[in-house]
Amino acid sequence: AKARGRNGYCFYAPEMSGEGVARLQLETYLRRSIEKNEIFLHYQPQVEIDTGRLIGVEALVRWNHPQLGLVPPARFIPLAEDTGFINQLGQWVLYEACRQMVRWQEAGLTVPKIAVNLSVRQFERGTIGDMVRGILRETGLAPQRLQLEVTESVIMNTGDALAFINDLHAIGVSLAIDDFGTGYSSLAYLKQMPVQTLKIDRSFIKDISTDVNDEAIAIAIIQLGKSMNLSVIAEGVETDQQAAFLRRHGCNHAQGYLYSRPVAPDELLLRWND
Ligand code: C2E
Ligand code: CA
Ligand code: CA
Ligand code: CA
Helix, strand or coil, X not given: CCXXXXXXCXXXXXXXXXXXXXXXXXXXXXXXXXXXXXXXXXXXXXXXCCXXXXXXXXEEEEEEECCCEEECHHHHHHHHHHHCCHHHHHHHHHHHHHXXXXXXXXXXXXXXXXXXXXXXXXXXXXXXXXXXXXXXXXXXXCHHHEEEEXXXXXXXXXXXXXXXXXXXXXXXXXXXXXXXXXXXXXXXXHHHCCCCEEEECHHHHCCCCCCHHXXXXXXXXXXXXXXXXXXXXXXXXXXXXXXXXXHHCCXXXXXXXXXXXXXXXXXXXXXXXX
């Protein structure tokens, strides 16, 4: 039987059973994840294909819940976005990522650059510039060493995106368009943006040596980047064949399991310190 609320509305909506309850539970857990120290970052190297040199790392958030275990970002990021928790989470991630750059430095490893993902909702409050400025000041990280990754949907779905992007650019941080080619940003828009990097989405890299369409798209993005004077990095590079293809077509920057999975800070230090 359905219980009726004060106004006669059903408050046990049918979707509250099963998946809805699980979602609500997850939401409750997620809200407390930061204070319970369940959130941490892994870092995935970005390399120069030619030399294998480390050119940067991408910070990727991880959530380890005592009962649920590791919850994949694909599950909790959308939830965090829906509930607005992404603002708190995003701020935590940015602070931690910048702090880690300083820690590596102190341990003798200079990581040239750190890339941090931003969600569209982090632009809603209009204070993203202040947040970034504040965190750089607190951690002492030079703005030139921070790259912010936004998807095309951030650019297309944020009112006044250009103003925010310009504000971030003025701080001295660089900007990358993540998952490039999967959204639908107009190229005219891209031209106005002070963006430095395009990241070719993994979906185009996956079958690059067998699918002629993916091949054509990857080449087109590399060419576009070149002609607009942007650096281009390929994500999800898993095989030598893919790397060779990219190199042959003028893309010398890559990120993917071929080089390293996302790893804990100490592991990065061990593997790349020399
Ligand atoms: P993304 O930004 O496109 O990140 C790249 C994803 O691809 C990561 O998944 C990474 O582990 C995975 N990956 C990297 N190389 C390879 C490869 O060679 N093969 C395959 N199969 N996968 C590869 P992850 O860490 O599960 O993150 C998934 C998504 O969650 C990210 O996609 C990003 O959209 C979001 N995300 C992660 N951390 C954050 C964060 O701190 N803030 C926000 N807003 N989003 C985040
Ligand atoms: Ca990313
Ligand atoms: Ca990406
Ligand atoms: Ca992606």
